[in-house]
Amino acid sequence: MGETEAGGYWSRKLEQLGLELPTVVPPVANYAPAVRTGAYVYTSGQLPVIDGALAATGKVGAEVTPERAAELARACALNALAAVDGLVGIDAVVRIVKVVGFVSSAPGFNGQPAVINGASDVLGEIFGDAGVHARSAVGVSELPLDAPVEVELIVEVEG
Numbered sequence: 739m740g741e742t743e744a745g746g747y748w749s750r751k752l753e754q755l756g757l758e759l760p761t762v763v764p765p766v767a768n769y770a771p772a773v774r775t776g777a778y779v780y781t782s783g784q785l786p787v788i789d790g791a792l793a794a795t796g797k798v799g800a801e802v803t804p805e806r807a808a809e810l811a812r813a814c815a816l817n818a819l820a821a822v823d824g825l826v827g828i829d830a831v832v833r834i835v836k837v838v839g840f841v842s843s844a845p846g847f848n849g850q851p852a853v854i855n856g857a858s859d860v861l862g863e864i865f866g867d868a869g870v871h872a873r874s875a876v877g878v879s880e881l882p883l884d885a886p887v888e889v890e891l892i893v894e895v896e897g
Contacts, residue, residue, distance in 0.1 A: 786810035799847025808856030814889035815857035
């Protein structure tokens with residue numbers, strides 16, 4: 739999609755959708771929010787930090803409903819896009835290649851795919867066909883800071 743970098747296509751798309759990328763969430767340990775190698779940017783796992791604070795804690799299927807967790811996964815995806823934007827600029831995105839989502843799951847909860855749809859859906863809203871991606875949705879027993887969900891991206895970029 740050659741028009742992306744020259745015309746600020748993705749920036750305009752975000753504006754049309756009424757979406758603003760958040761400030762890049764500072765790392766909570768010894769890592770970078772995103773790194774580039776060749777034509778790919780890999781983001782670190784992003785938690786549902788909104789306005790500088792973790793938006794929720796607990797396990798999905800217990801303290802956190804699956805619907806709320808999907809909203810939190812959406813926030814994680816936007817945080818990951820902010821990391822991409824901070825590294826190479828959002829308009830350099832060619833496509834979203836892969837989404838990996840981790841869901842802190844209560845015993846017996848197996849709705850991880852529906853939770854991670856929150857991330858996949860917002861990527862589709864923004865990038866359309868270029869947002870169609872491979873994906874893993876994994877249930878885990880714990881996440882950092884007792885977050886209910888964490889999302890990381892692999893993104894192909896221009897140049």
